[in-house]
Amino acid sequence: MIVGGGFGGLQVARGLRRAAVDITLVDKRNFHLFQPLLYQVATGGLGPAEIAAPLRSLFRQQPNLRVLCAEVVDIDPAHQTVSLHDGQPVRWDYLVIAAGASNNYFGNDSWAAHAPGLKTVEDAQEIRRRVLSALETAERIDDPSERAAWLTFVVVGGGPTGVEMAGALAELAHVTMRDEFRAFDPRTARILLLEGAPRVLTAYPEPLSENARQSLHRLGVEVLTGALVQHIAPDHIVYTHGQETFILPTRTVVWAAGVRAAPLAAVLAQRTNAPTDRLGRLIVEPDLSLPNYPHIFVIGDIAHFSHQNGTPLPGVAPVATQQGQYVAQRIRRLTAGDTTPPSPFRYTDKGNMAVIGRKSAVAQIGRLHFTGWFAWLMCCSCT
């Protein structure tokens, strides 16, 4: 049983296509989502159909797999079952948890309403709606300072998502919509990127950060590093920069400052006594299994794996993909009766990184790309 149809879960399912196993892939949505490009949906560069692939279509040719669109609400490791939000519990011999992450407001959950994150199609569509609606409002109102607030867009967090999002917002306002309005010039719109650290893309080498900052500057994004958000309200954001505190009137804030493990991690931790880190991620063994549960594997953003170099691997697609491949191989061997102790999982960094601009984005989708009405037609949420 595989919980989650993201990059990790997909690889496990594919890696078992010729194995003598019956696979159930369960996800709250019946589609795989290319999450790294959600920012493109949020800024209208791509439609949801272009970054989603229905799980049923992906696995139509794999008869040993069935898709269940449902939410896993509980896990019983003793009886080896999972409970769904409705319907019968499902039995498993091997369980793979690949349920991903959700937005993390670090205790300030009231900010969520004023600063949506970028984890789901709904998130992206809500941001798109707010951005377009802000421009429409600026066309309608006369007060110059009010209009300026509607034309100020703030992205919080200078990781890959925040950097891409700020760049795409600038392209949208300063280029795409240049001639669309009569009451103001969209090129006067301000796009700010606030990052607490001294540079953007802190997980990458310093020259890359500098590169990204220059690209953003050329696009007209104001990049503020060392800027710490203190408060987010419907019509302004408060942040400190150096010794000073700033109150910036804005109607549109996007949250890209952090994630935490999906809620299922807490359920599983309780049932198995597995340890978790401060982001709620399950701390896994060198073979990606849970301590004392060699038949339960945890991969991707919901897992904390630090056996390689002491720090946890980042929550990016290549990590999940390689972990999925590793677990598929482990299960193939275990079901074939191979009891050799496994060599630990090792991540190979192939240098994927953030890109800025729509063209590179489209190139990223690669062979998962499904086009047209037929693909999106079958996408829905089941909970």
Add this chain to the structure above:
Amino acid sequence: MIVGGGFGGLQVARGLRRAAVDITLVDKRNFHLFQPLLYQVATGGLGPAEIAAPLRSLFRQQPNLRVLCAEVVDIDPAHQTVSLHDGQPVRWDYLVIAAGASNNYFGNDSWAAHAPGLKTVEDAQEIRRRVLSALETAERIDDPSERAAWLTFVVVGGGPTGVEMAGALAELAHVTMRDEFRAFDPRTARILLLEGAPRVLTAYPEPLSENARQSLHRLGVEVLTGALVQHIAPDHIVYTHGQETFILPTRTVVWAAGVRAAPLAAVLAQRTNAPTDRLGRLIVEPDLSLPNYPHIFVIGDIAHFSHQNGTPLPGVAPVATQQGQYVAQRIRRLTAGDTTPPSPFRYTDKGNMAVIGRKSAVAQIGRLHFTGWFAWLMCCSCT
């Protein structure tokens, strides 16, 4: 000032492109919607982008027109202004009301939650979500009678929308999704069309009704004429057919049984003492103006025009289009100082009618069709 960017409002705006006037086109959405094809969005045959055209793009080349995305909340005929949901009131010399219609549950408004209609993109997307989610649920649950309820789809109303919707649902379940599921055969899904009158498409000649019924039958739709809905609940629908009462377990009901004038009609009736009919439509003069207000015109689904043959013209796109052309001409003449009494509006029926199937649907879109991400990108709702 034109209120509403549907078929009627668009024609007025276009017909005034060379006139010496300043036009404000106001709509709650910043896009024109090809409403007759909403049923295709509801069944996944088309994406919203394919039946929507941003008003700003449509009028980019028309410098005498500005688009305001806003809701009109009040009209003051004495001071010749309209009030928007926010921002300043807007002054007008000529006012065209083309605000359309909304779903009509004939006093049973509690049914709306269980049986969404088909007037907005949101309506269509909600129906699509329910249809797909019903199929996903059928895959997940084991109880045969419960599964049968999830696989029963009911369309209420045998007008053009209901006929198209039932046909498209049958195509979706019986053809498109034939191989998608493992626990059941989608061809066992039931699609019922309930119509109170003795035949479907009552507004059209009898041979056409018979044609439609046969087409639906071939697609696997069960057409019940003389069927009157008594109640709609989340998990069943009650209807009478002849002397008998039936309780049909179903999880998906679509309402296509009627519309009424948009709420703005009531506001305008109060402010001008204009008469309305039982569907709330404003009863207009032979020149489409309101009694005693020769500078206020009302066109399309929100208007009741019965000077031609005693019965009101139907709420279809060709009527709104021709009325828009007529009003544009009237305003051109009035602003040019032409005081000749106008000849009354006359509708010419060019024989447009319901078609069944995706191909004919696509053909209908014609030259309004905008493709790709760029068009949809700019569509949003402002209220």
